[in-house]
Each structure stands twice: as C-alpha cells, then as structure tokens.
Amino acid sequence: MLPSAEGNLFFQWTSLYNGSMSDFKFHIPIQVRYGDLDAQWHVNNSRFLTYMEQARLEYLQHLGLFDGKSFLDLGLIIADVHVAYKAPILLNQKISVYTRASRMGNKSIKFEYEMRNDETGALCATGEVIGVCYNFHTHETIAVPQEWREKINAFEGCAL
Numbered sequence: 717m718l719p720s721a722e723g724n725l726f727f728q729w730t731s732l733y734n735g736s737m738s739d740f741k742f743h744i745p746i747q748v749r750y751g752d753l754d755a756q757w758h759v760n761n762s763r764f765l766t767y768m769e770q771a772r773l774e775y776l777q778h779l780g781l782f783d784g785k786s787f788l789d790l791g792l793i794i795a796d797v798h799v800a801y802k803a804p805i806l807l808n809q810k811i812s813v814y815t816r817a818s819r820m821g822n823k824s825i826k827f828e829y830e831m832r833n834d835e836t837g838a839l840c841a842t843g844e845v846i847g848v849c850y851n852f853h854t855h856e857t858i859a860v861p862q863e864w865r866e867k868i869n870a871f872e873g874c875a876l
Contacts, residue, residue, distance in 0.1 A: 740814035758804035771813035810834040
C-alpha cells in the first residue's frame with residue numbers, strides 16, 4: 717500500500733515542488749510592475765516571455781557567454797517557445813524565474829524555466845525555449861560554439 721499524502725509534510729512538500737526546483741542552478745528575482753498587468757489584474761501572458769528572456773540573458777551573462785553590449789554578438793536567435801500557465805502572478809507578488817539549459821544539439825540549445833512564488837514556492841508557470849546559434853552578421857545558423865558547450869556543461873554539471 718502506498719503512503720498517503722494527507723497530513724504528511726514530506727509528500728505535501730514534494731507535490732508542491734515536484735523535485736524539479738533543485739535541478740535549477742540559476743534563478744533571478746522578478747519585480748512585477750503595474751505595466752505587466754492585464755485587465756484581470758494579473759500578469760499578462762506576454763510578460764511571461766519577457767521574464768523568461770530576462771532570465772536567459774542573465775544566465776548567459778552569468779556564464780560569461782554574453783557581455784550585454786551588442787545583440788549582434790549574442791549569437792542566439794529564438795526558434796520555438798512554449799509556456800504552461802499554472803497560477804496567476806499578481807502585482808507586488810515576489811517571484812523568481814529558474815533557468816537551465818537542458819539539451820544541446822548541433823546548432824540549438826533548449827532552455828527550461830520555472831516561475832515560482834518566492835514566499836510559498838508555488839509553481840506559477842513552466843516554459844521551454846529553443847535557441848538556435850546564429851551569426852547576425854552573415855545571417856546564417858552556426859554550430860553551438862565549443863566555449864558555450866564547455867561553460868554550459870560545466871555549470872549544469874553534466875554533458876548536454
């Protein structure tokens with residue numbers, strides 16, 4: 717017979733966190749602004765993409781892969797985006813976006829995201845983005861640079 721979650725703090729904690737937050741080694745706090753809200757007084761769905769973008773750029777800067785000076789030198793263009801909305805985010809709510817690279821192909825990198833309430837740990841949204849390495853000067857896709865592979869693998873603690 718399987719243990720019941722009722723009254724068991726361990727099962728309540730694992731169902732809240734799904735064990736995945738510990739897999740993320742990088743996160744940023746987000747300040748929810750009045751301009752992020754929609755007519756229902758929660759964060760508009762388009763802002764989730766902005767939050768993920770900010771987390772991705774800070775992740776790349778943290779790893780020394782982007783200096784933040786010229787987007788022509790960023791070397792990454794977004795090819796695919798998915799967001800699953802789990803709970804509304806409200807004005808003045810303290811949230812963080814957890815970010816990781818989870819897979820690298822020949823020319824692409826998959827980034828995964830979790831947006832969580834800082835006070836309760838509740839999951840507000842999950843997301844996935846496929847970034848394709850791109851030379852903005854020649855307008856061509858390129859292989860994931862070796863430096864990116866080495867730094868991302870070292871930071872994530874595994875070969876992606």
